[in-house]
Amino acid sequence: MAVKGLGQLDKQYDGSQIRVGIIHARWNKSIIDALVTGAIKRMKSLGVKEENIIVETVPGSYELPYGSKRFIERQRKLNEPLDVVIPIGVLIKGSTMHFEYISDSTTQALMALQNQVNLPVIFGLLTCLTEEQALARAGIDEAKSMHNHGEDWGAAAVEMAVKFGPVHNDF
DSSP states (O other): OOOOOOTTGGGGOOOTTOOEEEEEESSSHHHHHHHHHHHHHHHHHTTOOGGGEEEEEESSGGGHHHHHHHHHHHHHHTTOOOSEEEEEEEEEOOSSTHHHHHHHHHHHHHHHHHHHHTSOBOOEEEEESSHHHHHHHTTOOTTTOOOOHHHHHHHHHHHHHHHHSGGGOOO
């Protein structure tokens, strides 16, 4: 199994001035917890201050697009706007078509959300065929562990916020 990631480019970005929102589903809690922890760990290593990482939850992955939109809007109304948001969810295939419908609709909605809110939205949705694959991608399956994809999402969030987010946006 190949392990791919962002590489070392993320080391050049200073996240000390950005505000990051993480919104996560509550399904598959142990996997979600590991991914959220990985994202926070990586962002903090890139200078993001703990008080500038705001975490919110929604029931499931299907609720991530709407929840993300409202989360962004709420933070703007509080005069504490986010520079980037990371929706985190885990979908594991079952024996029905439910997985395909939720995966596709959530992916499309998250992609479209970026343009609606004019903010980077990091794709933090694992779509796995088995629970074992999800555990490996969260870095918690000791036998087949890959790196924690949450770390990649945290690094991508810092890069996108620094390069293109509202704080440093010079368009």
